[in-house]
Amino acid sequence: MLKGFSLLTTGLLIAALLSGCGDAKDHRGTVQKHPGVWQKTAYGEALDITAQSLSHYEFNTYACIKVAQHALPLSDEFEVAQARLRSKEQLQLTYAGEVYPHIYDRQTSLPETCQSPLSVSADASPVQVFEYFWHAFNDYYAFFALRNMDWQAQYAHYRPQIQDEMSDDALFDVLTQMIKPLADGHVSVARTPGHPYFVMKDAPILRAARGTASYYLRYDMQLSDEQVFSELVLDSLSVSQQYLLADSIGSFPAERQEKTLLWGRTKDNVGILVINNLSQYSNDSDADEAEHLDAATVLIDSIMTELADTDGLLLDIRNNIGGDDAIALAIASRFNSSNRLAFNKQALNRAGQGVLLSQSLNAHNKAYTQPVYLLTSQLTISAGEVFAMAMMHLPHVTLLGEETSGALSDMRFFTLPNGWEISLSNEVYRDAQGTLYEQRGIQPDISVPAFSMHALESGRFESYDHALNLLGKVTTAPLSVNEFERQIATLQQQGNIPAVAVNIIHRGQSVYQKGFGQADTQGTAVDAHSRFYLGSVSKTLMGATLAHAVEQQQVDLDIPIAHYLNFSVDFPIPLTQAITLRQLITHTSGIMDFEEVYRCNYYIREDGGSLYNRVSQNPVCAEPVDIDLERFFSAYLTQSGSNYHTQNFVSRFDLTNNQAAIYTNIGSALAGYVTELASGKTLPELTQHFVFTPLAMARSEWAIAAPGDDVVQRYIHHPESQQLVPLPAYGNITYSEGSAISTAHDLGNFLIAAMQQGQFNGQQSLSANAVNAMLSPQTPVPSITVERGYFWGIDGDKIYHSGDDPGVLTQIYGDLRHQSGFVLLTNGDSGNEASAQAYDDIEQLVLQFSNSFAARTSPTP
DSSP: HHHHHHHHHHHHHHHHHHTTTTOOOOOOOOOOOEEEEEEEEETTTEEOOSEEEEEEEEOOOEEEEEEEEESSSOOOOOOOEEEEEEEEEEEEEETTOOSSEEEEEEEESOOOOGGGGGOTTTTTOHHHHHHHHHHHHHHHOOOOTTOOOOOHHHHHGGGOOTTOOOOHHHHHHHHHHHHHOOOOOOOESSSSTTTOOOOOOHHHHHHHHHHHHHHHGTTTTOOOHHHHHHHHHHEEEEEEEESOOOGGOEESHHHHHOEEEEEETTTTSOEEEEOOOSOOOOOOOOOOOOHHHHHHHHHHHHHHTTTTSEEEEEEEETOOOOBHHHHHHHHTTTTTTSOEEEEEEEEEEETEEEEEEEEOOOOOOOOOSSEEEEEOOOOOOHHHHHHHHHHTTTTTTTEEEOOOOOOOOOOOEEEEETEEEEEEEEEEEETOOOOOOOTOOOOOOOEOOOOHHHHHHHHHOOOHHHHHHHHTTTOOOOHHHHHHHHHHHHHHHHOOOEEEEEEEEEETEEEEEEEEEEEEEEBBBBOTOOOEGGGHHHHHHHHHHHHHHTTOOOOOTSSSSGOOOSSSOOSSSSOOSOOOOHHHHOSSSSSSHHHHGGGGEEEETOOBBBBHHHHSSSOHHHHHHHOHHHHHHHHHHHTSSTOOGGGGGGGGGGOOOOOOOOOOOHHHHHHHHHHHHTTOHHHHHHIIIIITTTTOOOOOOOOEESSSOOOOOOEEOTTTTOEEOOOOOEEEEGGGGOOEOOHHHHHHHHHHHHTTTTTTTTOOOOOHHHHHHSOOOOOOBBBTBBEESOOOOEETEEEEEEETTTTTEEEEEETTTTTTTEEEEOOOOOSSSHHHHHHHHHHEEEEEEHHHHHHHHOOOO
């Protein structure tokens, strides 16, 4: 009997529904057969079913919103594929196009707050929106304790900031600040549909995207984090393809750059399957969940048939952004030979306890049972983690990489009174053994870095190579000394690069040092002791010097630099925090290089003329060049200075200091200048004491004045004839950012000590604490190298820095995990396309040669 209706009324209603039929058959729609109030416990959802309508409510203890009302029987636009009673008190509805049903408990009436529901309106007051938002999370979010959040304290802190006169921007900022500390990828708030604000647990690829977007501001390119992230994923797919035989490569969708799937096999008969999402598997843009599941099943069966005879499989879900559990289980079943429990899930929160739902992993009659390495990362999230949870207990599957994101719950969406939308996590997932992975993520069996910017540049993934080695496959083609030297000579000739010097480090020792070509116009042979200008690799020496000065309390990274300067740094907008040395060494000071000024920084030592004027034949720089460093900074940074421009600062992008890492030579040189002022010693004195002398770097110096001994000649190519033109001996005013001179041998000593916590030749030559600080992240602001130490780029276990000046292209690179690396010094010309390309190829060749030493000594798996 329908509550609130008499038997007579009920009979009249039924009669009305059946009138004109001429029979006693029940013609009610599938939903009409289950009248009453039904509530999805712990989900904040209620249905009110009458003979005429279905009303859908979202509610919490503060208020209720009627989000939809449909006339019954339902139209084709809103179909319930199935409605049945699980018991007298429980209704199960499966909506058309969805795979999993919704389960509702019978109630005697609607929740109290739904007796007078709110209407959604853009005019809803900020107070009303805030209260609804806070109560939705308070009632239904499942993981406050796990994520160390005092939600009541959030209310106490933010509620006083809410005023009915505040703008939408201000209100949105408050809501986002409230959820930010949760770092839960399933928590979001959206003003515009499809464009939510959310904060998931940080991951190297996400930091790289943010850092890269900031870096390109240096070139006036304003890219969103999302744009850069998409490009990084495409680059990652490109690297995956490099492992595959060309005629074996398949992808879906074939016609789009962005791929759901990429697959193929290596030359050693190992399959690779990259799965980037678990939602988009149908070619029909209007496909529903069930249709995507059907398409996924067909597609995966086809792929696994292609890869059935491989010796093993790399299953790459490092960049998997989630999707549907059903698709995750359908794919996982392709590797499972016996039925088993995959996981349990249940809504658990202050509002109650939902129905416990168990999901099984079905057996497949043609299951792939060769060794599988499931590659995970900190970005792997949601259904990607469900997939990992289903796969991890299969006997032939090994998880390799990083812990996953730790956000497994489905997203529970709510509409706010002003029409904005929020999502939250209200469900608890546990694997077949009852283990909870929320927040901490699923831990790999073998820990290997999953992502680095260096991997994208070098075309090799450490996780791929590690898995292939475990499968007994050769990952690095052996490169003999003779072949390496032959290729170096060829590339030198192609790029017209006169001088190259290399030092290869393996297991903390120099295993190969050699020079190639001629050091000068007299034909002096290059060797590992030939002295090269380093360009920006100089910054690594300044970083080591500064780290030691900080340790000895000669310098403080966090004292405002204004404390030391005789001129002002006039940022175009007010700063909320002072510029510090820490910001200068991490490129986060907000000072930028304005090219029209910076190019005039280079001067010819002999006559003080401008190098730019000389090589460009465009005399735009004042001559003779004033090389006084204090006057240079004052002119650039003080508002009354002759070279002061708004382009000198990040404020032109509506940013302030400590908000973006934008590589800056002038800011770096200011760090060297402040170091000298704070310590009372010159940079050459400090570096000699802290670095050069302890590491026996006898042929290294800072070229502030003309260098004492011969240095490899620097050249550029004539823009018309493309012939090499020797550059006059030149210096730059901002010497500390690029004017060091060293050799491949000396820099090898430095790199070994850097990778071995200051030890060199069995002695503690550098301070271990200073080296650890130098190679530790010094700012929370992401960099293009993911992290930034004392100038060093830190990219997981990789440390590096490059150098580029007129007639200078250099690189120092170390792999802390394997204690390997290299020094590469050249007088290549980045302004010439052929020379720049040849240098890039030489760099990759040197890396390959370096890896060859590891391949020769690696134990058999």
